[in-house]
Amino acid sequence: MTDCIRLVLGDQLSRNLASLRGLDKHQDVVLLAEVMAEATYVPHHPQKIAFLFSAMRHFAEELRADGIRVDYIRLDDPDNTGTLGGELSRAIDRHQAARAIVTFPGEWRVWQQMRAWQQDFAVPVAVKEDDRFFCPIARFRAWADGRKQVRMEFFYREMRRDHKILLTPDGQPEGGQWNFDAENRKSLPKGLKIPQPYRETPDAITNEVLALVASRFAGHFGRLDGFFYAVTAAGAERALDHFIRHCLPLFGDYQDAMAMGQETLFHSILSPYINAGLLDPRRVVEAAEQAWRQGHAPLNAVEGFIRQILGWREYVRGIYWLKMPGYADTNALNAHRPLPDFYWTGRTDMNCMAQVIGQTERLAYAHHIQRLMVTGNFALLLGVEPAQIEEWYLAVYADAYDWVELPNVHGMVMHADGGYLGSKPYAASGKYIQRMSDYCTRCRYDVKETIGPTACPFNALYWNFLMENEAKLRGNPRMGLVYKGLDAMEPARREAIRAQAGRFITGLIPAYRATGTEPS
Ligand SMILES: Cc1cc2nc3c(=O)[nH]c(=O)nc-3n(C[C@H](O)[C@H](O)[C@H](O)COP(=O)(O)OP(=O)(O)OC[C@H]3O[C@@H](n4cnc5c(N)ncnc54)[C@H](O)[C@@H]3O)c2cc1C
Numbered sequence: 001m002t003d004c005i006r007l008v009l010g011d012q013l014s015r016n017l018a019s020l021r022g023l024d025k026h027q028d029v030v031l032l033a034e035v036m037a038e039a040t041y042v043p044h045h046p047q048k049i050a051f052l053f054s055a056m057r058h059f060a061e062e063l064r065a066d067g068i069r070v071d072y073i074r075l076d077d078p079d080n081t082g083t084l085g086g087e088l089s090r091a092i093d094r095h096q097a098a099r100a101i102v103t104f105p106g107e108w109r110v111w112q113q114m115r116a117w118q119q120d121f122a123v124p125v126a127v128k129e130d131d132r133f134f135c136p137i138a139r140f141r142a143w144a145d146g147r148k149q150v151r152m153e154f155f156y157r158e159m160r161r162d163h164k165i166l167l168t169p170d171g172q173p174e175g176g177q178w179n180f181d182a183e184n185r186k187s188l189p190k191g192l193k194i195p196q197p198y199r200e201t202p203d204a205i206t207n208e209v210l211a212l213v214a215s216r217f218a219g220h221f222g223r224l225d226g227f228f229y230a231v232t233a234a235g236a237e238r239a240l241d242h243f244i245r246h247c248l249p250l251f252g253d254y255q256d257a258m259a260m261g262q263e264t265l266f267h268s269i270l271s272p273y274i275n276a277g278l279l280d281p282r283r284v285v286e287a288a289e290q291a292w293r294q295g296h297a298p299l300n301a302v303e304g305f306i307r308q309i310l311g312w313r314e315y316v317r318g319i320y321w322l323k324m325p326g327y328a329d330t331n332a333l334n335a336h337r338p339l340p341d342f343y344w345t346g347r348t349d350m351n352c353m354a355q356v357i358g359q360t361e362r363l364a365y366a367h368h369i370q371r372l373m374v375t376g377n378f379a380l381l382l383g384v385e386p387a388q389i390e391e392w393y394l395a396v397y398a399d400a401y402d403w404v405e406l407p408n409v410h411g412m413v414m415h416a417d418g419g420y421l422g423s424k425p426y427a428a429s430g431k432y433i434q435r436m437s438d439y440c441t442r443c444r445y446d447v448k449e450t451i452g453p454t455a456c457p458f459n460a461l462y463w464n465f466l467m468e469n470e471a472k473l474r475g476n477p478r479m480g481l482v483y484k485g486l487d488a489m490e491p492a493r494r495e496a497i498r499a500q501a502g503r504f505i506t507g508l509i510p511a512y513r514a515t516g517t518e519p520s
């Protein structure tokens, strides 16, 4: 007879998890389950599945080494029901448990399931708040309540004050300003030494998982060879240390830069660890602040880095839980085109897209500007249906979970929430990509051209996007300048751009190509 089953999900691999607190080693059982439903609700990148299964197996080993009773269900266990609810139900029966405890999940979809468990099971199922974030959901709600605009920058300042981060003793921002982004938009100079990303060699557990994933998820987009992710809290801590030593000092300066053959630049690649619970965001922020206080990294880098975690990460989570479930269904720009096939194959002659999709296939990683200004920008300009591009982002990155992916894609990239999250769409022509990367130097298209067979597709698509969405965007004060540019354009030039974009779109999408025209 067991007092309590404590279910730990794959993204809850934290020893201080709410549902593990107060655990009785003699009376309780911790349940971890590899289930098909979670591995396939979107076709996750094989490295993401391998990372999570291996991290779960290592976590179970650590608990066992501490004398905790663990019930671990493997994907290929013959009786595995394939769902979290099915496995929790079986465990309750198997151990004759009196109750179950879970921690609040990161996805609306799983929350719906958990709510049903509270009715469905004969024993009580308690749901504990996930307090691994700086900002409790109720705190975000209170902050957002009654505000017409919920802007990240103001939320971030509150978080800095609440948690006393990068503040002077009298509560002012260190360096006299809250945000040093103006210093953080440099393109990469030639000859700059770029650090290697942190890598770990797979151990026996990871190799066993890699073999399992190779055999069961072969059809998913993404390669397994070259898997380098750490799979334990200790490994994640080493990755943090590597970042602070080698990358943080220049993180700010080159945060927006992109370069062929340099996929990670000065970024941390810590999101898979933070999101799965192997690394506490408080620990990461503390380590970065300490690096500045000890003179190891400049303030523009440290503030910029901390803002990503204390600001953006907490803010998107707040928006997700504030606005779900309706948030996912909005489509403010009425975008309905299908996602081009090359997102799943990488086969495109646009070098920027081929580079970012190719590295995503190899690493399950792309940094923020690659996601926002290359693959995201293209989907926005093309007018892809939000749900299709959201599924892609949720599937292909090792750090992707609905709570963080959805606001970033739906709100920040696709402007599908009508500007709730971001005040204007991040639409940009090829010029932005040329300024921030070397991709255009090896492309068959000419970034300086807008019309003609070799013109960069981003250029015509950009102006076409502004024309297609004129009724919705012209009134946006932050779009005034770009619409001035459009107004200055001769009508014939506008028509030529429209035709160029139309030909490109028709050629890109098989259903349109087949009929030679796009359905109206
Ligand atoms: C279209 C799109 C989709 C995204 N999908 C995800 C996702 O599924 N999961 C995810 O964790 N991040 C997502 N992001 C945010 C960001 O791109 C990644 O967190 C970042 O690229 C991870 O790499 P890194 O650890 O090297 O980040 P760094 O550049 O080193 O940043 C440090 C940390 O800040 C946090 N962070 C930075 N930007 C954001 C942001 N916009 N939202 C939330 N956290 C942020 C992450 O925890 C990250 O590890 C997305 C961004 C865009 C534009």
Ligand code: SF4
Binding pocket: 350, 351, 352, 353, 429, 430, 431, 433, 434, 439, 440, 441, 443, 444, 445, 446, 447, 456, 457, 458
């Ligand atoms: S020319 Fe255009 S398509 Fe080619 S790499 Fe540059 S931005 Fe991308």
